[in-house]
Amino acid sequence: MIENFIKEMMEEAGKHYVEIQRNELANVFNCAPSQINYVLETRFTIDRGYIIESKRGGGGYIKIYKTSISNNWINKIIENIGDSISESKARYYVDALLDHNIITSREAAIIKAIVNDKILPFSQEDNNMLRAILFKAMLMEIARNK
Amino acid sequence: MIENFIKEMMEEAGKHYVEIQRNELANVFNCAPSQINYVLETRFTIDRGYIIESKRGGGGYIKIYKTSISNNWINKIIENIGDSISESKARYYVDALLDHNIITSREAAIIKAIVNDKILPFSQEDNNMLRAILFKAMLMEIARNK
DNA sequence: TACTTTGACTTTCTTTGACCTTCAAATATA
DNA sequence: TATATTTGAAGGTCAAAGAAAGTCAAAGTA
Numbered sequence: 001m002i003e004n005f006i007k008e009m010m011e012e013a014g015k016h017y018v019e020i021q022r023n024e025l026a027n028v029f030n031c032a033p034s035q036i037n038y039v040l041e042t043r044f045t046i047d048r049g050y051i052i053e054s055k056r057g058g059g060g061y062i063k064i065y066k067t068s069i070s071n072n073w074i075n076k077i078i079e080n081i082g083d084s085i086s087e088s089k090a091r092y093y094v095d096a097l098l099d100h101n102i103i104t105s106r107e108a109a110i111i112k113a114i115v116n117d118k119i120l121p122f123s124q125e126d127n128n129m130l131r132a133i134l135f136k137a138m139l140m141e142i143a144r145n146k
Numbered sequence: 147m148i149e150n151f152i153k154e155m156m157e158e159a160g161k162h163y164v165e166i167q168r169n170e171l172a173n174v175f176n177c178a179p180s181q182i183n184y185v186l187e188t189r190f191t192i193d194r195g196y197i198i199e200s201k202r203g204g205g206g207y208i209k210i211y212k213t214s215i216s217n218n219w220i221n222k223i224i225e226n227i228g229d230s231i232s233e234s235k236a237r238y239y240v241d242a243l244l245d246h247n248i249i250t251s252r253e254a255a256i257i258k259a260i261v262n263d264k265i266l267p268f269s270q271e272d273n274n275m276l277r278a279i280l281f282k283a284m285l286m287e288i289a290r291n292k
Numbered sequence: 293t294a295c296t297t298t299g300a301c302t303t304t305c306t307t308t309g310a311c312c313t314t315c316a317a318a319t320a321t322a
Numbered sequence: 323t324a325t326a327t328t329t330g331a332a333g334g335t336c337a338a339a340g341a342a343a344g345t346c347a348a349a350g351t352a
Binding site: 031033035036038042060 | 304305306307308309313314315316317
Binding site for chain 1: 150170183191192197198199201251252253255256257259260262265266267276279280284286287288290
């Protein structure tokens, strides 16, 4: 919910960044302030194409920047994958690609189908390795066809 | 009963997917939560045209996606694939789908990346089997996201 | 014999709160 | 006036508790 709220804020502002107040936002969602940090740390990571900048003290703030994407970013993801990746982590990246409009929702669905643990027929460990191969192959194709 | 309940939920929602909470549903049917897993594993399998996606932890969920049976042509292809398919035959189908504007050229490229023999790491025979699994999963997704 | 049901235990992800650090403005001191 | 100190307002950290879902083997049922 908080993740979407922030993304909508950005969308509505028509900007590539937003500025929030941690306590204020925590208040809106009636949660602990540190919950905001949790959301930022798990959903607005560099991996997902966001950069956070903040300042403490009176007049403090948190700024969230949506980085402009490039093939470089996809290559970073490919690097990060290495030779093994879990389903949830792969899904995490796919959502990021969708978020940045690098892929369509149908493409996301196709990729998620391949990355789905239930369709891969081997052991957990082997599936993770196979998934890395498959996912990287698709990402490379996307980078090429950008 | 649980199987039908979920199918009716889908029907009523008029959507190609439903989202459930495992504990909640177990509560409705007064059964062990793991019973829900059992039903999902035996009744909502890939073979039967379903894909499951879930997340643990607070705010966790289980999403059940259904392949639409409406796209007869794709289903015919899926049937024809069976348990094993060569790269060239798969490419042939992909080109046909592209030719009929059922998929975009980028989708075709993504699918071809997966179907490529060079990226699959097993023996010819095993690759053909794995390719059948992967290709069918993607086709199901396309049929569903028509 | 094959299919279901159950429950104890595990894993993953989220939420919370106590305590910490930083900063700017206000106030005190030389 | 110039520097030092205090204060309150932010945001940061981390570990413990909580909330879901997953697994698996044993027991039950047809």
